Amino acid sequence: MRTVNVSLDELFERRQYRLQQGEKERLLTAELAALTERHRRACPGYARILATFPPAAEVRGIADVPYLPVALFKTHHLASVPDEEIFKTMTSSGTTGQSVSRVVLDRATADLQARALAAIMTTLLGPRRLPMLIVEAKHVVGRGRQFSARVAAVLGMASFGRQHFYALDDDMNLDRRGLADFLGRFAGEPIFVFGSTFMVWQHLVQQLAPMEADLSDATLVHGGGWKALQAQAVDNATFKRTLLDLTGVTRVHNFYGMVEQVGSVFLEGPDGYLYPPNFADVVIRDPATWDEAPMGQAGVIEVVSALPRSYPGHALLTEDLGIVHGVGDPATGWGGRRLEVLGRVPKAELRGCGDVYAGQVTAS
Amino acid sequence: MTTVRRLLPEAADLGVADLLRDLATARVAPPFNAEAMDFCADFAQRLRREARGLPEAQALAFWMRGSGIRRLAADFAELGSDGCVLVPRGTALHIPPANVDTIFMYSWLLSTLAGNRNVVRISDRAGEQTTLIVDVLAELFRAGHHPGVRASTAVVQYGHDSRLTDLLSAACDLRIVWGGDATIAEIQRSPLPPHATELTFPDRFSFAAFDAAAYLALDDGRRDDLARRFFNDAYSFDQLGCSSPRLRGGEPAAAGAAGRDLFDRLAGVVRERDHEIATSTAIAKLAYTRRASIDWPVGRARSYGSRLTVLPLDRYADVRGEFCGGGVFFELRVDSLGDLASYVERRDQTLVQFGFPADELVSLVRELNGRGIDRIVPVGEALTFHRIWDGHDLLQAFTRRATIDLTEAHLT
Incomplete structure (x- = not known):
């Protein structure tokens, strides 16, 4: 079986965020169209869907690639590899009672995901591994065949750092002494700080005293969603300003990604927009027609990725709303579509005579 | 002391025992007494004014207008005789669904007309239309024209609280529970007094059947009119009402x-x-229809934007169960209406039909012999309430029969 084709290699080898959008779309469209055919042959459920909802005969652009609603992975086992080739199963970190997504990875897809993350992170952090501060308790990062998205993110990112320091103790309190030791040891050196947006806010920002930690040489990468912080009226600007005032950190990069497309991480550029790497992109769809929305118009976010080989997740309609604000200039180091994520699609008030099913629009 | 939030006749937090004691002092009124009939008509009039642009509330207002009530009174009179007097049951406890804002009003008003005292439990998730209805009733009670109805009515609001449901259930003579199935199961854990009866309205499924030849014989204008009526059937309540059709059949000739x-x-x-x-x-629909294409023998879909998707079934499949609403139809071709019979289940409530002769419809019902389908209605009438609902004549269910055998004792 063919694993990686020419366009994918090129998307990896070219410097991230430096491709002209037109060239990127040509390479990506070819790769995505090939993936559609691959999954159609290998995944019977996917083939059934394409038979019922036939895609455009000619794939002229990314928006012509057939996409699946991400919730499908909560109810249906969609695999394009036989069971014995399943290397691990990723699950979303849904809260109790919610169904979780299950995405199966074979070795090739898992390798591509690792390679993808490396391409993104080395573009951001440089080729050398940096001392790494992880805003998480060590015991949370357990082991197992099934990984939650939060744990998977930490494990995935840990390989871009060295001398890892977990900033929280088992009770989720800040380990102040350990933190002071760590920062003292690497004073004046670039360090890498990683954690979920919520953990960084709740367990670092909320517990730090002003100037207790000097992070002016740090690069902070965080993600996982703003839902919990929206409730506290904390937006990205507030988040960054508070962190700057408290720690002096200037390089703060939010990321946007999901367990159904691990490795295809959108990274926040200096202008606050999220940028897809070379091998991924975004389409905003108008929920009234499901056609691609014009640039600048809010709609439902579809993410595409050239990575998923073992499951038909190369084009997924999320349950998030967003806007694409034009295309960045590759010459600045941040090329590609500029995505703003507006948050979850609000749940409709469902009516009817019965216990109406509302389970399909849930957090992942 | 267990307290409950009462919304009507006037808002108060009070003990359940006090609430029930107040209610017990109210008179159980004769069925179709003048005050109850006035009350319903006044309510309908005010609702019509207040609920502009809300089609379901307007439908309720229309149904409860004076002439509608007079016709109900006439129907009711025919149920009884000198030898068989219909009398109220006493106290009715109504547990309406959270997500349909008006349907419970029909059973509540019918119960009021039947003379019962009524306790209505409103969910804490109740929607806008419920709030509107409660406001209209509050205003009506404040005006003071219907003291008897006012005294015999209590509207309470609470979430999932089995203690409250226990206390209210123990004090009622009749309990009316609207589904879903899970809600009914939960409510039924609260015991009723031994003499009490219960009406349940669980999750249902509905069909629409069109005779293809009869349809094709229509001119353009009539086809458009039929489509408009079908729209009202299917798109009210976002297709999630129990009588909203989601499976349609048709005959194969030119189907x-x-x-x-x-x-x-x-x-x-x-x-x-x-x-x-x-x-x-719209997103839930995408997921639902893709799941459907995996799980059932669905042919090539016909999508009209995100508001209408038609999924043709190559052969019958049980597509009941969880549903997304919002304009998804399964389409199945059958040779005759009778072919539908083998697929019908207890859960199936309404058959919306167009173009079938009366004798075919009657023979379908006789063949089914109670296995399913409680009502057959023409296109456009799926959500029109009738006093006979889900197989129950509500006027009968809300009363009991006292019989008087007038024959003389045969003394020898």
Whole structure:
């Protein structure tokens, strides 16, 4: 079986965020169209869907690639590899009672995901591994065949750092002494700080005293969603300003990604927009027609990725709303579509005579 | 002391025992007494004014107008005789669904007309229309014209609280529970007094059947009118009402052409009415229809934007169960209406039909012999309430029969 084709290699080898959008779309469209055919042959459920909802005969652009609603992975086992080739199963970190997504990875897809993350992170952090501060308790990062998205993110990112320091103790309190030791040891050196947006806010920002930690040489990468912080009226600007005032950190990069497309991480550029790497992109769809929305118009976010080989997740309609604000200039180091994520699609008030099913629009 | 929030007759937090004691002092009134009839008509009049632009509330107001009530009174009179007097049951406890704002009003008002005292439990998730209805009633009670109805009515609001349901259930003579199935199961854990009866309205499924030849015989104008009526059947309550059709059948002769024509026109009505579907519903529809294509023998879908999707079934499949609403139809061709019979289940409530002769419809019902389908209605009437609902004559269910045998004792 063919694993990686020419366009994918090129998307990896070219410097991230430096491709002209037109060239990127040509390479990506070819790769995505090939993936559609691959999954159609290998995944019977996917083939059934394409038979019922036939895609455009000619794939002229990314928006012509057939996409699946991400919730499908909560109810249906969609695999394009036989069971014995399943290397691990990723699950979303849904809260109790919610169904979780299950995405199966074979070795090739898992390798591509690792390679993808490396391409993104080395573009951001440089080729050398940096001392790494992880805003998480060590015991949370357990082991197992099934990984939650939060744990998977930490494990995935840990390989871009060295001398890892977990900033929280088992009770989720800040380990102040350990933190002071760590920062003292690497004073004046670039360090890498990683954690979920919520953990960084709740367990670092909320517990730090002003100037207790000097992070002016740090690069902070965080993600996982703003839902919990929206409730506290904390937006990205507030988040960054508070962190700057408290720690002096200037390089703060939010990321946007999901367990159904691990490795295809959108990274926040200096202008606050999220940028897809070379091998991924975004389409905003108008929920009234499901056609691609014009640039600048809010709609439902579809993410595409050239990575998923073992499951038909190369084009997924999320349950998030967003806007694409034009295309960045590759010459600045941040090329590609500029995505703003507006948050979850609000749940409709469902009516009817019965216990109406509302389970399909849930957090992942 | 267990307290409960009472919304009507006036808002108060009070002990359940006090609430029930107050209610017990109210008179159980004779069925179709003048005050109860006035009350319903006054309510309908005010609701019509207050609920502009809300079609379901308008339908309720229309149903409860003076002439409608007089016809109900006449129907009711026919149920009894000198030897058989219909008398109220006493206290009725109504547990309406959280998500349909008006349907419970029909049973509540019918119960009021029947003379019962009524306790209505409103969910803490109740929607806008419920709030509107409660406001209209509050205003009506404040005006003071219906002291008897006022004294015999209590509307309470609470979430999942089995203690409250226990206390209210123990004090009622009749309990009316609207589904879903899970809600009914939960409510039924609260015991009723030994003499009390219960009416339940669980989750249901509905069909629509069109005779293809009869459809194709219509001119353009009539086809458009039929599509508009079908729109009202299907798109009210976002297709989530228990009587909203989601499976339609048709006969094979030219059925393909008829089905395409009908749904093309329906799509036109959807556009014309500018029927909006919430984004979350549109996404749920995408997921539902893709799941359907994996799970059932669905042929090539016909999609009309995100507001209408037709999934043709190559053969019958049980597509009941969880549903997303918002304009998804399964389409199945059958040779005759009788072929539908083998697929019908207890859960099936309404058959919306067009073009079938009366004798075919009657023989379908006789063949089913109670296995399913409680009502057959013409296109456009799926959500029109009738005093006979889910197989129960509510006027009978809300009363009991006292019989008087007038024959003389045969003394020897």
